Amino acid sequence: MKAARFARFGGPEVLEIVDLPDPRPGPGQVRIAVRAAGVNPSDWKKRKGLMDAELPQTMGYEAAGVVDELGEGVTDVAVGDRVFGFSTDGSAQAELAVLGYYAPIPPSLDFPGAAALPAAIETATRALDQLGVRSGDTLLISGASGSVGSAAVQFAVVRGARVIGTASPANHDYLRSLGAEPVAYGEGLVERVRAIAPDGVDTALDVAGTGVLPELIELAGGPEHVVTIADFGGAREHGVRFSSGDAGRAVHVIAEIGELIEAGRFSLPVARTFPLAEIAEAHRVSENGHLPGKLVLVVGETR
Numbered sequence: 001m002k003a004a005r006f007a008r009f010g011g012p013e014v015l016e017i018v019d020l021p022d023p024r025p026g027p028g029q030v031r032i033a034v035r036a037a038g039v040n041p042s043d044w045k046k047r048k049g050l051m052d053a054e055l056p057q058t059m060g061y062e063a064a065g066v067v068d069e070l071g072e073g074v075t076d077v078a079v080g081d082r083v084f085g086f087s088t089d090g091s092a093q094a095e096l097a098v099l100g101y102y103a104p105i106p107p108s109l110d111f112p113g114a115a116a117l118p119a120a121i122e123t124a125t126r127a128l129d130q131l132g133v134r135s136g137d138t139l140l141i142s143g144a145s146g147s148v149g150s151a152a153v154q155f156a157v158v159r160g161a162r163v164i165g166t167a168s169p170a171n172h173d174y175l176r177s178l179g180a181e182p183v184a185y186g187e188g189l190v191e192r193v194r195a196i197a198p199d200g201v202d203t204a205l206d207v208a209g210t211g212v213l214p215e216l217i218e219l220a221g222g223p224e225h226v227v228t229i230a231d232f233g234g235a236r237e238h239g240v241r242f243s244s245g246d247a248g249r250a251v252h253v254i255a256e257i258g259e260l261i262e263a264g265r266f267s268l269p270v271a272r273t274f275p276l277a278e279i280a281e282a283h284r285v286s287e288n289g290h291l292p293g294k295l296v297l298v299v300g301e302t303r
């Protein structure tokens with residue numbers, strides 16, 4: 001099969017499409033013919049050597065496609081079914097991928113729309129669970145217009161929370177459409193939030209990693225009420241919890257999201273798609289940031 005890989009750290013130019021052996025599913029797993037695979041900031045961070053030291057590396061932890069082989073004991077899907085989920089070995093940006101956690105693609109979604117979901121919805125759900133967000137709370141999300149941020153906004157609204165979200169002014173209407181109250185990020189954030197929430201907020205989630213943890217701590221009344229998914233160094237410095245999957249992932253949301261989508265209570269737009277062969281350009285766009293929604297690599301037919 002053809003797959004994206006890099007054999008040295010560096011810029012997007014180190015990415016290549018190579019031939020690798022076809023993967024085989026283990027017990028409880030399925031193999032899919034990949035139709036689309038999500039692109040995440042962790043991809044370019046890995047490529048630059050900021051996360052894992054090993055070489056060479058394949059990439060991609062989320063994909064959507066058609067089941068073409070079942071692992072031992074799998075009875076909940078059949079060959080030919082449309083599914084999406086998490087790659088077990090970080091090799092989803094390829095023609096074939098093995099999924100360890102999977103669910104049927106919601107009927108209203110195409111393959112790119114489904115491939116955009118897993119990482120964003122798992123990360124958002126895990127962070128909200130760690131913050132204990134519940135009905136009646138006021139939650140501040142720093143970086144609310146990206147894929148994880150917009151997922152967190154919608155899940156928090158479903159839980160009955162009031163959501164204040166930071167974003168550039170160009171994305172404020174988008175945040176309002178999700179049910180959040182937008183504020184601009186940057187200097188003066190504390191004053192802008194207190195203008196609409198005089199007593200501060202109950203909890204705060206840092207998605208952007210832009211050095212705002214001191215402000216979030218002030219607004220939320222202490223570091224114990226703040227979680228970051230993007231600022232590991234700042235978390236250690238300020239005593240804030242850094243959310244990672246090491247303490248357990250919220251993979252249950254994969255099977256639950258379809259009901260919210262079909263009820264019109266959740267959506268995650270695909271900002272842009274790229275053929276697998278143009279993965280270097282996808283990395284360039286991802287690293288520049290600022291797009292609402294998700295970047296997706298398209299490997300085959302999109303429906």
